[in-house]
Amino acid sequence: MELPAETLRDACVARRSNLAARLGGVTAVIPAGRPVPRNYPANPHWPFRASSHFLYLVGASIEDAVLVVHRGESTLCLPQATAEDALWHGAPPSMSHLAHGLGLGVAPLAELPALLKGRTVGALPPPDAQGQAALEALGPRAADAQVADAIIDLRLRHDAAAVGGLERAAEATVAAHRVGMAATRPGIPAWQVVGAMMADLAHRGMGTSYPPIVSPRGEVLHNHAHHDVLAAGDLLLADVGAETRGGWAGDVTRTWPVSGRFSKSQQAIYEVVLAAQAACIAECRPGTRYRHIHLTAARVIAQGLKDLGILRGDVDGLVADDVHALFFPHGIGHLIGLDVHDMEDLGDRAGYAPGRTRSDRFGLGYLRLDRDLEPGMAVTIEPGFYQVPALLEDPTRTAKAGDRLVRSRLAEFADVRGIRIEDDVLITSGGPRVLTEAAPKTVAEVEAAVGRG
Amino acid sequence: MELPAETLRDACVARRSNLAARLGGVTAVIPAGRPVPRNYPANPHWPFRASSHFLYLVGASIEDAVLVVHRGESTLCLPQATAEDALWHGAPPSMSHLAHGLGLGVAPLAELPALLKGRTVGALPPPDAQGQAALEALGPRAADAQVADAIIDLRLRHDAAAVGGLERAAEATVAAHRVGMAATRPGIPAWQVVGAMMADLAHRGMGTSYPPIVSPRGEVLHNHAHHDVLAAGDLLLADVGAETRGGWAGDVTRTWPVSGRFSKSQQAIYEVVLAAQAACIAECRPGTRYRHIHLTAARVIAQGLKDLGILRGDVDGLVADDVHALFFPHGIGHLIGLDVHDMEDLGDRAGYAPGRTRSDRFGLGYLRLDRDLEPGMAVTIEPGFYQVPALLEDPTRTAKAGDRLVRSRLAEFADVRGIRIEDDVLITSGGPRVLTEAAPKTVAEVEAAVGRG
Numbered sequence: 001m002e003l004p005a006e007t008l009r010d011a012c013v014a015r016r017s018n019l020a021a022r023l024g025g026v027t028a029v030i031p032a033g034r035p036v037p038r039n040y041p042a043n044p045h046w047p048f049r050a051s052s053h054f055l056y057l058v059g060a061s062i063e064d065a066v067l068v069v070h071r072g073e074s075t076l077c078l079p080q081a082t083a084e085d086a087l088w089h090g091a092p093p094s095m096s097h098l099a100h101g102l103g104l105g106v107a108p109l110a111e112l113p114a115l116l117k118g119r120t121v122g123a124l125p126p127p128d129a130q131g132q133a134a135l136e137a138l139g140p141r142a143a144d145a146q147v148a149d150a151i152i153d154l155r156l157r158h159d160a161a162a163v164g165g166l167e168r169a170a171e172a173t174v175a176a177h178r179v180g181m182a183a184t185r186p187g188i189p190a191w192q193v194v195g196a197m198m199a200d201l202a203h204r205g206m207g208t209s210y211p212p213i214v215s216p217r218g219e220v221l222h223n224h225a226h227h228d229v230l231a232a233g234d235l236l237l238a239d240v241g242a243e244t245r246g247g248w249a250g251d252v253t254r255t256w257p258v259s260g261r262f263s264k265s266q267q268a269i270y271e272v273v274l275a276a277q278a279a280c281i282a283e284c285r286p287g288t289r290y291r292h293i294h295l296t297a298a299r300v301i302a303q304g305l306k307d308l309g310i311l312r313g314d315v316d317g318l319v320a321d322d323v324h325a326l327f328f329p330h331g332i333g334h335l336i337g338l339d340v341h342d343m344e345d346l347g348d349r350a351g352y353a354p355g356r357t358r359s360d361r362f363g364l365g366y367l368r369l370d371r372d373l374e375p376g377m378a379v380t381i382e383p384g385f386y387q388v389p390a391l392l393e394d395p396t397r398t399a400k401a402g403d404r405l406v407r408s409r410l411a412e413f414a415d416v417r418g419i420r421i422e423d424d425v426l427i428t429s430g431g432p433r434v435l436t437e438a439a440p441k442t443v444a445e446v447e448a449a450v451g452r453g
Numbered sequence: 454m455e456l457p458a459e460t461l462r463d464a465c466v467a468r469r470s471n472l473a474a475r476l477g478g479v480t481a482v483i484p485a486g487r488p489v490p491r492n493y494p495a496n497p498h499w500p501f502r503a504s505s506h507f508l509y510l511v512g513a514s515i516e517d518a519v520l521v522v523h524r525g526e527s528t529l530c531l532p533q534a535t536a537e538d539a540l541w542h543g544a545p546p547s548m549s550h551l552a553h554g555l556g557l558g559v560a561p562l563a564e565l566p567a568l569l570k571g572r573t574v575g576a577l578p579p580p581d582a583q584g585q586a587a588l589e590a591l592g593p594r595a596a597d598a599q600v601a602d603a604i605i606d607l608r609l610r611h612d613a614a615a616v617g618g619l620e621r622a623a624e625a626t627v628a629a630h631r632v633g634m635a636a637t638r639p640g641i642p643a644w645q646v647v648g649a650m651m652a653d654l655a656h657r658g659m660g661t662s663y664p665p666i667v668s669p670r671g672e673v674l675h676n677h678a679h680h681d682v683l684a685a686g687d688l689l690l691a692d693v694g695a696e697t698r699g700g701w702a703g704d705v706t707r708t709w710p711v712s713g714r715f716s717k718s719q720q721a722i723y724e725v726v727l728a729a730q731a732a733c734i735a736e737c738r739p740g741t742r743y744r745h746i747h748l749t750a751a752r753v754i755a756q757g758l759k760d761l762g763i764l765r766g767d768v769d770g771l772v773a774d775d776v777h778a779l780f781f782p783h784g785i786g787h788l789i790g791l792d793v794h795d796m797e798d799l800g801d802r803a804g805y806a807p808g809r810t811r812s813d814r815f816g817l818g819y820l821r822l823d824r825d826l827e828p829g830m831a832v833t834i835e836p837g838f839y840q841v842p843a844l845l846e847d848p849t850r851t852a853k854a855g856d857r858l859v860r861s862r863l864a865e866f867a868d869v870r871g872i873r874i875e876d877d878v879l880i881t882s883g884g885p886r887v888l889t890e891a892a893p894k895t896v897a898e899v900e901a902a903v904g905r906g
């Protein structure tokens with residue numbers, strides 16, 4: 001087990017103290033979770049990664065451990081190592097070594113029920129089913145919601161250590177995208193590009209924070225298959241983010257021409273998406289409601305498609321009727337932190353401010369975040385344009401658009417299957433700080449990075 | 454979803470037919486399993502990998518699918534795609550496309566209960582808890598053991614397609630070890646070596662078949678931590694195996710000097726382990742009982758340590774009293790195939806021939822395999838030498854050794870914490886075929902591959 005550096009340990013001490021201050025008299029239980037198996041039960045997925053809540057508060061991934069925070073006193077409950085463990089996994093660090101290295105109290109896991117006895121307990125969800133079962137065995141937990149609200153209030157605004165983690169994730173993510181662009185050429189399967197990007201991350205001791213999407217079929221939004229062979233006329237959409245050794249996520253999408261040169265039709269749509277992203281990033285300031293940013297993207301995309309002759313009619317009307325969403329069916333982004341969709345395990349309680357709920361409008365319902373931005377929040381901004389058959393060929397989806405959708409003109413953009421441009425943006429009191437801005441983005445930058453043109 | 458190549462499809466057709474022939478009237482249910490989450494529930498581990506039984510019989514990883522084999526008729530039951538799925542994951546392949554591409558019948562998963570009604574059903578275990586729950590819901594399964602025995606009888610001896618998979622895994626594994634050796638230098642943390650090896654695999658579109666062990670503390674047998682910094686006098690133990698895109702496992706261990714030169718004490722012990730491995734590999738012939746090979750390793754190691762003055766007394770007596778196991782506490786190897794410990798999900802039913810059970814002797818109890826070798830089986834041969842404090846400092850463990858353990862002499866080998874040398878061996882009618890023989894192994898080969906000497 002790798003203990004956190006002293007600066008991270010101190011950050012975690014402060015985080016636990018800040019959590020306790022938000023808990024009132026409630027006792028918070030935060031399980032790390034345990035390794036999950038792959039291909040057969042005894043073969044674990046690797047490396048083990050604790051739940052983000054645990055990682056945020058402890059600074060290390062410790063299998064099966066449970067953190068208890070109560071009135072400013074933190075106790076890490078650890079499973080007992082057996083003689084078998086010592087043979088196969090080495091002698092565990094002593095409790096005093098851990099207590100010093102992590103800056104908290106340490107106790108055997110068997111003492112957890114006694115620690116919680118007579119207290120008002122709330123728990124944060126473990127990432128795995130076994131963890132869930134272990135929690136159920138602890139008995140009634142009246143204060144889950146209070147603990148969730150306290151941790152959300154804490155993790156929403158990133159502290160200096162967190163910003164450092166996001167910066168490292170961003171740097172590696174940008175480097176991987178450059179490598180992916182340079183590795184692209186017609187005739188190779190997409191997995192060779194993924195492989196080059198993964199290799200670049202591996203050299204940094206990193207993996208990915210989510211399953212990479214690297215596909216010439218960018219219109220399949222969650223396309224995790226990588227066997228398609230790249231053709232010279234394709235755009236390659238790559239949505240790939242690093243995860244640092246400390247667990248912080250990067251999340252960047254770039255879309256580049258396999259040949260190294262955008263076609264005219266590809267460039268035209270690309271510029272629309274790029275303009276939408278620029279407009280949205282400019283709005284990433286304290287006080288802006290995130291839904292407003294989403295609607296900005298919708299308007300810029302609707303206007304751009306109107307300018308290209310693909311849509312007709314009044315832009316506000318197009319957006320009000322979700323016509324833009326036929327081409328941009330997802331939300332403009334989400335929180336990012338230790339989770340790529342930060343705190344999504346807590347549902348919309350994290351992403352939506354109290355009193356706000358998901359819209360049932362097609363053009364708004366996929367929005368994962370609707371809070372007023374504050375300094376320290378980090379979000380993605382990721383507008384896109386896609387020609388999804390399941391939308392464009394479904395009369396019930398296109399009915400509202402009517403003749404405002406100009407299919408004859410759209411047909412001239414058949415080589416644009418999917419484009420997305422995504423960056424990670426830290427909100428500061430001075431405005432947006434694009435953590436991933438070094439990734440090639442303009443048409444000229446992207447073409448130069450792919451080369452071969 | 455990537456369909457298998459025609460040759461693999463045909464191999465899978467033959468495998469299912471061979472399974473059916475072993476089933477009698479029993480209906481076999483083989484679930485693929487489903488993605489497991491990492492850091493939060495909606496973020497899956499990637500890439501999805503079906504259970505090895507499913508992969509062996511279908512040739513592709515299909516989430517939540519269930520294969521039913523009944524009297525030579527195979528039906529793949531698939532979950533129904535929703536409209537949401539089409540938007541986010543693209544239109545699923547049609548049932549007829551799948552039926553042709555996989556060479557079997559296809560039906561909606563909802564029809565599974567009807568397919569099984571009135572039949573004697575046995576199931577192979579899914580890799581995940583959800584799959585287990587889904588199986589329980591199917592009702593009584595009288596024939597699990599029969600289905601397990603039939604699949605064991607099939608997977609024990611690898612067919613040509615399987616051997617091809619093992620060869621590809623071996624080639625990539627060997628290449629990764631060469632890269633790891635070349636990347637080693639004093640002053641870097643172990644994860645930089647792991648990263649270089651992972652990067653080499655990533656370029657091939659591969660990952661690892663099990664969590665890599667790359668550590669200067671080779672005496673910690675299952676050491677998945679990679680933060681130790683390498684010192685010039687260290688040996689680095691690297692147990693790393695590729696997993697091919699088709700799911701086949703490689704499993705190789707090499708131990709090399711960080712400086713590029715073994716010390717005299719390191720070389721002396723290394724030669725003992727190497728001699729043990731050579732003797733064991735020579736015995737990998739049809740008809741040899743695998744436990745006999747384990748005992749050969751025990752004897753060669755005991756003799757070698759006696760020759761070095763670390764042990765005293767009669768070699769057979771040392772082995773009978775498990776004195777060798779103070780330094781070689783694990784088994785000589787295991788089956789290898791789609792699982793790195795092939796079919797370990799079925800327990801000793803796979804590894805132990807009928808009528809044979811695990812010994813409770815310390816020197817034999819960790820042996821994962823005790824069958825008579827047959828052509829087509831693939832096994833690892835991995836003798837080792839370790840100085841494990843949990844063994845050598847435990848008087849109850851060392852009591853039997855008495856003064857046959859010469860601690861004063863052992864102290865001269867303090868720079869040998871752990872050495873293991875492991876290869877993957879295919880049993881052929883003509884004898885052993887070492888699939889991973891291209892990995893540097895002699896002292897001279899290893900020193901040359903590390904370089905810097």
